[in-house]
Amino acid sequence: MRIIFFGPPGSGKGTQADRMSKRYNLHHLSTGLLLREEIQKNSELGKRIRKIVESGHLVDDAIVNEEVFSKVKEYDRFLLDGYPRNLIQAEDLDDYLEEEKKPLSGAIFITIPDTEVIERLSGRLTCSRCGFTGKQPMYHSGDACIRCGTALIERNDDRTEVIEQRLVHYHDLTKHLEKYYNDRLLIIDGMGTVDQVTLRLEEALSIWE
Ligand SMILES: [Zn+2]
Known part of the structure; x- marks a missing residue:
């Protein structure tokens, strides 16, 4: 099983990604974590990333791809969290996985209404x-x-204003990705308790086990 994992802030995505990785023995690859690790290693790439992050910019597609692909290469079963962040990355990932003969099983989107995100985070x-x-x-x-x-x-x-801003970005991103992943997409209702959402995910993911 090779999947990507999406959810708005406050959806419990991180917790669920963690649980699913353990449940299905997937390597949990979080882009944020990978980049931080690279910075800590103080490698050439790490130094470049540090500079970009410190200047308040987003790390560009080429660097993120390099980082993600080097990990994806090592594992046969994985869950990608925080990646792809845009359509270009999504296409690059598919191209790379095709070369490696390890196609994605699918994309998981955890959804909760915006009002709930604001309620949970503010x-x-x-x-x-x-x-x-x-x-x-x-x-x-x-x-x-x-x-x-x-x-x-x-x-x-x-802060509520910041959460609303993040939601605008989130929807902007996911509307393109939803279309792109189309028939490989599984939408999971993120309302209810953490355990209820876990059960829904386990059931949905069992088709790829
Ligand atoms: Zn404390």
Whole structure:
């Protein structure tokens, strides 16, 4: 099984991607993580990536492709998370996988309504040390984290205006990708509890096991 995984912010995509990787023995490839690892290695490529990231730009298609393909080459079963980010990357990925004779099984899209995304993410306070999150009004900005005591902060990403902006970008991206993946696309309802969504995914993915 070789799949790509999509979901709006707040959809629980990361958690579900993690669970599906374990359940189906897939190598979980997260582009964000791969790029961070490359930066940490301080390789030539890593230095280039660091420069781009620090200047606030998006890492370009060629670099991301290079990074993803070098990993994809190593594994027969994988789940790609955070990639492709645009149509060009999607086409490049298909071309590459065709060369490698490892075609994609399909694309998973977890969907939840925008109102739910905003509801889930806004007013969220995060501990920058251990990752604990709590919501206002139960917690306040500056409260001590219940796990490690660090002051909780509202991340810029969790402000309503920023969430709305991210959603615009997200829909802009996925409307093209939905069309592109067309008959290879599985849409999963992301509403309900984490376990309910996991069950839906397990059932849907079993067709490719
Ligand atoms: Zn903490």
